[in-house]
Amino acid sequence: GAGVSQSPSNKVTEKGKDVELRCDPISGHTALYWYRQSLGQGLEFLIYFQGNSAPDKSGLPSDRFSAERTGGSVSTLTIQRxxxxxxxxxxxxxxxxxxxxxxxxPQHFGDGTRLSIL
Amino acid sequence: GESVGLHLPTLSVQEGDNSIINCAYSNSASDYFIWYKQESGKGPQFIIDIRSNMDKRQGQRVTVLLNKTVKHLSLQIAATQPGDSAVYFCAENRRSGAGSYQLTFGKGTKLSVIP
Known part of the structure; x- marks a missing residue:
């Protein structure tokens, strides 16, 4: 499709498990961002990739969070434990x-992954 | 500290009336602002943007006004329709601690259109 694609759309997992969230950006876009949105809240910046530059990780809440962007396109956000x-x-x-x-x-958003930790 | 915020958390408007959603920002160095619309279960959708060298910008049924003197941003929606019901976020572009620019979002205003 033409927009930002995220998968899965929903993820339910047990406390302590690792999860991987995937993002396919719009073709040709060099900048990619991850945000977190809690219920009824605004968007919290997590990490930003721009081309081949080192990512801006200043928003990651802890060392359990990491992200990669392979080949300047698809990105994976990993949350451990x-x-x-x-x-x-x-x-x-x-x-x-x-x-x-x-x-x-302007940034163009996907519809997000709703993550629920039991 | 520096922040982006909203004057009204909720707004109810009669269908056909005009809506005005307000936003305050505190970083005078911010040079780019965006309004987003977010419907339930969806990601934020770009509505309109404005750069700090402008005071006003118009789109289709929407107008954004920027008052740099009082650090205020507003979104005006003309002839509000039921499909406009959503949460509206303003965002400012400002320099992050790591030296790059990032958008910082307000908490949002929920617009409810009464048929």
Missing amino acids: TQQEDSAVYLCASSQRTGGRFGNQ
Whole structure:
């Protein structure tokens, strides 16, 4: 499709298990972002990839969270040893480019993965 | 601290009336702002953006106004329709601690359109 695709759309797992969430950005978009959205809340920035540059990991809440972006396209967000507070919707977004004064483009979002930790 | 926030958490509007959703920001260095619409179970959908060298920008039935003096952003929706019912987020682009730019989102305003 033409938009950002995320999978799975829903994930239920037991506390302590590892989970992997996948994001396929819009073709040609060099910037990719992960956010977390808790119920009734705004979006919490997690990590950002721009081309081949080192990712901005400043939003990752703990070392249990990591992300990769292979080949400058698909990204995987991994949460190890999941905790109940990790339950949220994880959203991925991509944009053509980012950064710099007046050089920004809007981010386009997928529909997210709803993660529930039992 | 620096933040993006909203004046009204909920807004109910009669169908056909105009809606105004407000947003305050505190980082004077932010140079790019976006409004998103999020329907239940969906990801945020881009509505309109504005750069800090502009005061106003119009789209289809929507207008964004930027007042840099008081650090205020608003989204105006003309002739509000039931399909406009959603949560609306404003976001500002600002420099992160790691030196890159990222969007910071407000908590959102829920718009309910009364038929």
